[in-house]
Amino acid sequence: MSESPSLDGLRVLAHPVRLRILSLLTGAAMSAAEAARELGETQANISYHLRRLHEAGLLDVVEEIRIRGGMAKRYRHDPESGMRFGSKNPQDEQLLAATMAEELKRRSESRAVGPRGSMTDAEMWVDRETWEQALEHARELSRLLHAAARPPRTRGTIPVSATVSMFEMTKP
Template identity: 80%
Template sequence: MSESPALDGLRVLAHPIRLRVLSLLTGVAMSAAEVARELGETQANVSYHLRRLHEAGLLDIVEEVRIRGGLAKRYRHDPESGSWFTSTNPHEEQLLLATMAEELKRRGEFRVPGQRGSTTDTEIWVDRETWEKALEQARELGELLHSAAKPPRTRGTIPVSATVSMFEMRRR
């Protein structure tokens, strides 16, 4: 019996290389070879992850180009494609959150000391209206950053990290 696309999608997302691929392909369409060079991974490994992300509906093939007698697919990520991934399985969501936390630790190693940034962490009680407003602002932040994404090392750009995970908690 096949699992739901949403549940399979959470599993697909719960891999550090795949999170990096999605981030990279938000700003530009790239082939497996180009992604592999950028991430310092093997082309075979990246090809596998690209296929999984494409099968889950998170990557689009935007063009196919002939390279040395072969056909190279160029993939691009539409950030809106992930908005339908949900799960009622706490294990699946925990797996994704753990992967995001590990990726945040990896990115933290590249933080430029002394440069402006923003960090917030909270576990609080708020009214429903405030919560809904905060969710909307987080969605807008994601849209702003994703829509402005450029190819790596584009003149006038800087590499940045943004990880946001907001969720309603059950009462203890």
């Protein structure tokens, strides 16, 4: 029996391989074997993580295909599925943030030299209206990139990284 969706969802997300799987399966539906080849992981490892992500409601089975006499499921990630997860436990959020930070470190090792990009870091006080506008822009950025995601190495595409974490802080 799985845990509650919010708690289980955050814990499931707080694993670097699972973050990579979700990113990969936003652009294309894949089986465990296909995703394992793409990510350079074992099929058994990816299969385990796919099951956990599916149980948490973050992946959909979009088709079943026959391969060498057996059946393989192809999974796809709907980026909107993560919107229902939240936690009142700061440790869960911190675990997810730490995992995202580690994934950002891994991705930054592949940063192309020269091309344009954007980095920002801020801890500041702003009015409520500005904060709400910034959140909506971040959500729109996420929708834009996820809607445009394509399978790896699709002609005319480039690999990109986007990590955004915005949250209201407690007052000191």
